[in-house]
Amino acid sequence: MAAEVSKTSTHIPEPLFALRPDAPRVSAWRVRAGPATVAVASVLCLLIGVLYLAMQIRAVFSDQVKQEYAGLVLEAVERADTARARVGVWDEHVPGAHDASTDDYRQARAELTRRLASLAALVNASPADAPHMPSSVLLPDATFAEMDTLLANASSYWHTQRDLDSADMRRRITHVARMLIAVAALLFCMLITALGMYAKRNRQLAGQSHEFEHAALHDPMTGLANRRKLFAALEEAASQSQMDATPPNLAVLYMDLDGFKKVNDSLGHRVGDEFLVAVSQRFRQSVRRHDVVARIGGDEFAVLVREFSAQEELGEIAQRLIDCVVRTDEEMGVRMVRASIGIASFPDVIQDCRRLVVAADEAMYQVKRGGKDGYAFATRSPTPTPTDTLNTR
Incomplete structure (x- = not known):
């Protein structure tokens, strides 16, 4: 009895997404989560992290420079205060020293003028937006009250500025430390992911190799050895x-x-x-x-x-x-x-x-x-x- 061949027609079903006006359009763009996609995403995250880390490190160095500059200004303020105190001693304990214009008094006034000029040069050359020192305090007719007020204001401002820069630098260092931990974790995850993909690929290749070897050594119909x-x-x-x-x-x-x-x-x-x-x-x-x-x-x-x-x-x-x-x-x-x-x-x-x-x-x-x-x-x-x-x- 010969085998019969069915001659019935085969109905081809209508495609699921036929071109109908009411059928929603499906985007053809799909991201496949393969090794290449994971590698590109990891590299992009790593680059963003490194860029942010570089910016934070640069800001840390900038805050450190500002803090050191504020320290220089405060040292200049202390020297100017010392020179002003020395001149004040002459005015308080040596009556008529100003009128007599003794050599020691003139040297004390000259030292005060140099200190004030050095302080004014530092303050006025500051890269940050800081209040400038007026040139009137450097004139001979400047009163001690103006000098005292100027030195007190400068000391208060630059102490505050140094504290702010120090706090900002500590905050940025904390961010840098956290970013380093995040980058290290990302690198570790990338390594683990790469090892996992490598192991999975090896298993797939081993399975394919086993299938090829089995197909080469066995009869495809009966499964027996050939x-x-x-x-x-x-x-x-x-x-x-x-x-x-x-x-x-x-x-x-x-x-x-x-x-x-x-x-x-x-x-x-x-x-x-x-x-x-x-x-x-x-x-x-x-x-x-x-x-x-x-x-x-x-x-x-x-x-x-x-x-x-x-x-x-x-x-x-x-x-x-x-x-x-x-x-x-x-x-x-x-x-x-x-x-x-x-x-x-x-x-x-x-x-x-x-x-x-x-x-x-x-x-x-x-x-x-x-x-x-x-x-x-x-x-x-x-x-x-x-x-x-x-x-x-």
């Missing part, structure tokens, strides 16, 4: 046998499904594929876990048996494989598929384990020539006879 994996296992066993003083017993059971072509021709390839998948699952369940069940191609299979005690054990394995085919055939109602199996063992019969597949294949054809549906052992004879090698059911 010819390449079978010969790789034989090559590994050959290398191990050369290193060991007593090589392990190995055997290959080469199997062909008799009558399987009729299944594809009469029931269709879909039924044939289902049969292969079902019988492959039974093959895998009927042998040990460390043995290799491979699909060589089409309806041909092979089993690599690792470690067996006697030929009878291999015969039991072959019989189980034949029973797997029979049960699958009966459950699916096909009733036309059986199995022919050739068995080759190493090192008793075949001296080179690389030739196990060839020897088992030759023994399998002996079964087919002798009536099919059975198994046979390969011998050292290049052309084994059916009476020596065949054991049919």
Whole structure:
């Protein structure tokens, strides 16, 4: 019964966002949170933080300069106060000193004038907006009351200015410290994020590599090992046998499904594929876990048996494989598929384990020539006879 092909028409649904007047427009611009996006956002945040940090550091240095300048002005005010006190001592304790114009008094007045001039130069050259000192206090007719008032005002203003600059500098230093902590935390988060993305990418690549390796070494339909994996296992066993003083017993059971072509021709390839998948699952369940069940191609299979005690054990394995085919055939109602199996063992019969597949294949054809549906052992004879090698059911 050939497989029927459905000729019913396929309805293509209307797109979700069709061009209708009432349909809302969806923006095509979407930000994908990938490694590049995270890296760009982190770098931008880092640059903004560094720029802000640089501005704060610059402001700290500026406040420090202002504070030092205020200290210089206050020192000049103290010197001017000292010179003014010395002149005041002459006026209070030496009557007529001003009229006598003694040398000491003239020197005290000259010192006061220099101090006031130095103070005026500092105050008037201040980079900040500070009240200037009038030039009238530097004139000879300036009264001591004007000088005292000017010095008191200058001392009060620059003390206040120095305190403000000091507080502003402490505040900015606190901001710089916090920003340094934030930048360090950002760098740490960037490092952790990069490591996480790197680890995730490695896991993805490892998973893809495992998938590629599995696809290269396994049959895509049945999931069994393919010819390449079978010969790789034989090559590994050959290398191990050369290193060991007593090589392990190995055997290959080469199997062909008799009558399987009729299944594809009469029931269709879909039924044939289902049969292969079902019988492959039974093959895998009927042998040990460390043995290799491979699909060589089409309806041909092979089993690599690792470690067996006697030929009878291999015969039991072959019989189980034949029973797997029979049960699958009966459950699916096909009733036309059986199995022919050739068995080759190493090192008793075949001296080179690389030739196990060839020897088992030759023994399998002996079964087919002798009536099919059975198994046979390969011998050292290049052309084994059916009476020596065949054991049919």
